[in-house]
Amino acid sequence: xxxxxxxxxxxxxxxxxxxxxxxxxxxxxxxxxxxxxxxxxxxxxxxxxxxxxxxxxxxxxxxxxxxxxxxxxxxxxxxxxxxxxxxxxxxxxxxxxxxxxxxxxxxxxxxxxxxxxxxxxxxxxxxxxxxxxxxxxxxxxxxxxxxxxxxxxxxxxxxxxxxxxxxxxxxxxxxxxxxxxxxxxxxxxxxxxxxxxxxxxxxxxxxxxxxxxxxxxxxxxxxxxxxxxxxxxxxxxxxxxxxxxxxxxxxxxxxxxxxxxxxxxxxxxxxxxxxxxxxxxxxxxxxxxxxxxxxxxxxxxxxxxxxxxxxxxxxxxxxxxxxxxxxxxxxxxxxxxxxxxxx
Numbered sequence: 001x002x003x004x005x006x007x008x009x010x011x012x013x014x015x016x017x018x019x020x021x022x023x024x025x026x027x028x029x030x031x032x033x034x035x036x037x038x039x040x041x042x043x044x045x046x047x048x049x050x051x052x053x054x055x056x057x058x059x060x061x062x063x064x065x066x067x068x069x070x071x072x073x074x075x076x077x078x079x080x081x082x083x084x085x086x087x088x089x090x091x092x093x094x095x096x097x098x099x100x101x102x103x104x105x106x107x108x109x110x111x112x113x114x115x116x117x118x119x120x121x122x123x124x125x126x127x128x129x130x131x132x133x134x135x136x137x138x139x140x141x142x143x144x145x146x147x148x149x150x151x152x153x154x155x156x157x158x159x160x161x162x163x164x165x166x167x168x169x170x171x172x173x174x175x176x177x178x179x180x181x182x183x184x185x186x187x188x189x190x191x192x193x194x195x196x197x198x199x200x201x202x203x204x205x206x207x208x209x210x211x212x213x214x215x216x217x218x219x220x221x222x223x224x225x226x227x228x229x230x231x232x233x234x235x236x237x238x239x240x241x242x243x244x245x246x247x248x249x250x251x252x253x254x255x256x257x258x259x260x261x262x263x264x265x266x267x268x269x270x271x272x273x274x275x276x277x278x279x280x281x282x283x284x285x286x287x288x289x290x291x292x293x294x295x296x297x298x299x300x301x302x303x304x305x306x307x308x309x310x311x312x313x314x315x316x317x318x319x320x321x322x323x324x325x326x327x328x329x330x331x332x333x334x335x336x337x338x339x340x341x342x343x
Contacts, residue, residue: 014152016057024053055143058150060126075105076317077125078134081113081201085233087287087306088136091158094310095134102318104131113201119144126151132317138162139202154320156313159203163330168320170313170331174203177302177335178210181256181284184300184337186218190254190282194225196241196266197258198233204258207286211256225249233258238265239272246275253281254343260285260292260301267295267342282343288336297341305333 022032027046035042035050042050053059076099080088092108099106107125111118119141126147133148133155148155157169178195185193195211197204208226215221227245231237238261245252257263263285270277277283277297285292288303312331319326 016054016059016150018059020057021050021053021059024057025049058146060123060147060151074103075107075128075130076132076134077107077109077130079109079111079118079121080136081111081118083108083110086289087304090306091310094307095314098311098314098318113199115139115141115144119147122147126153129153132156132321134158134313134317137202138165154317156317156320158309158313160206161330161332166329168316168326168329170309170316170333172304172309172333172335173210174206175210175213177286177304178207178212178256179214180210180335180337181207181286181302182211182214182218182220184339185254185256185282185284185343186214186220188254188278188282188343191220192222192225192249192251193220193254193256194227194245194249194252195256195258196227196238196245196262198229198231198237198241198262199259200228200230207256207258225252233261235261235265235268238262239269240265242266242269243273246281254284255281256284256286258286260287260289260299263299263301263342264289264291264295267297267299271296277342284343288338293338293340295342300340300343301338303336303338305335308333 018032019029022029025032027050031042031046032050035047036054078092078095080092082088096106107130109121109125111121122144130153133153135155135157137160138157155168157167159171161169161171161173182193193215195208197208208228212221227241229241238257241262242265245255255266257266263283266283267277270281275281283299285299285301288301292299292301312333316326316331
């Protein structure tokens with residue numbers, strides 16, 4: 001049964017309400033509330049009914065709607081997959097610089113590259129009715145997608161672009177960045193080119209896909225020269241993977257690493273083992289982290305506009321929260337190939 005416009009328990013925002021959940025489950029609002037809060041006095045069969053109804057309606061529990069009503073208009077939720085990666089630290093700093101002077105409290109959630117953790121964070125944060133959401137990329141659970149849509153909270157996606165999705169996003173093409181790295185190595189005359197990636201989030205895989213497609217076009221692709229691991233990206237892992245690749249495929253003369261920390265580790269390990277870069281093997285990284293320009297040799301890398309993405313995404317969200325139209329929902333911030341001594 002759909003609520004009528006005159007139903008006093010139906011919010012004008014279009015968000016599912018507790019009353020709607022109770023009606024669908026065939027219980028009173030008080031019972032529905034107790035069931036969703038896990039109060040043990042509610043019969044198991046009623047709890048299951050209420051939970052099914054809440055899931056069907058994409059209802060998000062709001063345990064303190066009245067008490068936090070004033071806080072609602074001042075909070076923006078930002079979800080990132082890592083707080084140890086400088087990429088996201090720079091982005092968060094830029095977001096703060098835009099939102100804090102406008103009186104918004106920035107609530108940061110770190111989901112450690114886990115879809116389940118991100119879904120839980122969304123459910124918890126949406127319970128407090130934030131004014132806006134800034135989310136990283138498009139790789140999330142279907143349940144999380146439904147929650148975002150049902151919440152009617154203004155949302156901007158960062159880092160990735162999806163022109164066909166009909167959403168607001170600020171980022172760059174990960175595939176184009178990977179293709180650029182491949183074309184650079186090919187243009188320098190390297191023939192046996194490898195891709196090394198870790199963590200294996202969607203962006204890492206898209207970079208690899210772009211690199212692979214460019215090699216295929218040039219007739220240089222060898223599937224055996226892809227080394228991928230779900231382990232967290234780090235300098236130490238980069239050195240380990242570099243040695244593994246060089247031992248198993250000594251013909252490799254050019255490597256694109258999906259993150260700069262991996263590439264930095266490779267340079268350190270090459271120096272330790274007496275492998276000359278770029279004479280024996282060229283190395284290209286991704287993100288152009290601060291230390292990359294000071295490595296020995298200086299690391300070639302794809303520079304990503306992480307600060308600009310944070311600023312632009314926050315500015316776009318401000319417009320959405322104010323109800324203003326966004327002239328350019330999809331904003332490509334581009335990237336830059338920094339050619340240095342390692343390639």
